Amino acid sequence: MTVQTALLQGAKILDDSGIPAARLTAEVLLSHALGRERTYLYSYPEADIGDLAWLHYGRYLHERLQGKPTQYITRKxxxxxxxxxxxxxxxxxxxxxxxxxxxxxxxxxxxxxxxxxxxxxxxxxxxxxxxxxxxxxxxxxxxxxxxxxxxxxxxxxxxxxxxxxxxxxxxxxxxxxxxxxxxxxxxxxxxxxxxxxxxxxxxxxxxxxxxxxxxxxxxxxxxxxxxxxxxxxxxxxxxxxxxxxxxxxxxxxxxxxxxxxxxxxxxxxxxxxxxx
Ligand SMILES: C[S@@+](CC[C@H](N)C(=O)[O-])C[C@H]1O[C@@H](n2cnc3c(N)ncnc32)[C@H](O)[C@@H]1O
Structure with missing residues (x-):
């Protein structure tokens, strides 16, 4: 799974559920899962995110879909x-x-x-x-x-x-x-x-x-x-x-x-x- 695909999928899931600022939220959650700055997502769109980050990202998306604010997920x-x-x-x-x-x-x-x-x-x-x-x-x-x-x-x-x-x-x-x-x-x-x-x-x-x-x-x-x-x-x-x-x-x-x-x-x- 590449950065770009993960972002597209995450943003779509959030948007379909009516979460505001879906793309931005997906970027924040993916960069948090990767332990990287958001600029990384733009610099390395083709990078493989790896299994562990994919798991974390999935959990964060699920929490956000349940209504948990992004800041309580990233803790900052x-x-x-x-x-x-x-x-x-x-x-x-x-x-x-x-x-x-x-x-x-x-x-x-x-x-x-x-x-x-x-x-x-x-x-x-x-x-x-x-x-x-x-x-x-x-x-x-x-x-x-x-x-x-x-x-x-x-x-x-x-x-x-x-x-x-x-x-x-x-x-x-x-x-x-x-x-x-x-x-x-x-x-x-x-x-x-x-x-x-x-x-x-x-x-x-x-x-x-x-x-x-x-x-x-x-x-x-x-x-x-x-x-x-x-x-x-x-x-x-x-x-x-x-x-x-x-x-x-x-x-x-x-x-x-x-x-x-x-x-x-x-x-x-x-x-x-x-x-x-
Ligand atoms: C609206 S929040 C503001 C938090 C922070 N100052 C900010 O602006 O992000 C109100 C804060 O007041 C605290 N609080 C509520 N009742 C209080 C009381 N009787 N005495 C002191 N703090 C209280 C709450 O625990 C909460 O942390």
Whole structure:
């Protein structure tokens, strides 16, 4: 079986089952099975893939057809130009979340204490630590997610201290300069309507808020007010159509409020300053 034939067959099987980006997915899965970069597939289309890679490739295609996200098969996802390890214990970092990083960098902070709440894979905490060249603190309620974040911090050489706890519980009053978070924001009633890749594979603790979806924003507004020093910022990823509800949650005790859109024009990143 040559690279080219394996790709054609894999892409057709995926496409026939309605998997989006079938050709790209086949390329990612085949290069993962071969332990090679994707460029190899284009450089050596006539190369024989061998029995072992064929077996692995078949298994990966089967898993993807069942709905497993490609990133949980390859166990990796790029975020802000770096490769993060992911497992089903953590949310797969999304490209939209890179706007959270851009907003923090645009605020041009020189913070002595940053906390990333709900760090998951560590995508935000590790990236900020490396981009700003500083220590970042991070929390997550899931010990398994914290372990993934620790491994990513170590692999990428970031200094991130990770604590397993509920939001900002162990952080003292006025101890932070910047709080950042991509909190769970799916309303309970919408769980069933999520894509099966998300609903059946990503951790429910990373997705689900409460009945309204805004519950974590309410808690972060209260806790943010407590832990941020006056003049410190909070930067949050927004769930779909949450711009106005979150603005009204942050009505008192905050100023310099802004909401930035993502590339699709959807309001995506909320920022507010703790009043001085
Ligand atoms: C939407 S995910 C974000 C993960 C990562 N920051 C990212 O952007 O890819 C939300 C994270 O919050 C964590 N989480 C949920 N409830 C929490 C709580 N009460 N306290 C701390 N973390 C929580 C979940 O375990 C999950 O890792």
């Amino acid at each position: 996802q790029d975020f802000f130009g770096r490769e993060f390890r992911v497992s089903p214990d953590v949310l797969i970092p999304r490209p939209e979340t890179e706007h959270v990083i851009e907003q923090v960098l645009a605020l041009n902070p020189h913070p002595s204490r940053i906390v990333d709440v709900g760090c998951g894979s560590g995508a935000i905490a590790v990236t900020l630590s490396l981009e700003l060249g500083c220590v970042v603190f991070a929390t997550d309620i899931s010990p398994a997610a914290a372990a993934v974040a620790r491994a990513n911090a170590a692999a990428l050489g970031a200094t991130v201290h990770i604590v397993v706890c509920d939001l900002l519980a162990p952080v003292g009053a006025c101890e932070c300069d910047l709080v950042v978070s991509n909190p769970p924001y799916v309303p309970k009633s919408q769980l069933e309507s999520l894509q099966r890749e998300v609903r059946d594979y990503e951790p429910v603790t990373a997705l689900l808020a409460g009945e309204a979806g805004t519950e974590f924003y309410e808690r972060l507004a209260d806790e943010g007010k407590r832990v941020l020093r006056p003049g410190g910022y909070i930067v949050l990823e927004l769930g779909f159509s949450f711009s106005e509800p979150v603005r009204s949650i942050f009505q008192h005790g905050w100023d310099h409020i802004s909401v930035l859109p993502d590339l699709a024009g959807i309001p995506r990143v909320f920022a507010a300053r703790r009043t001085r």
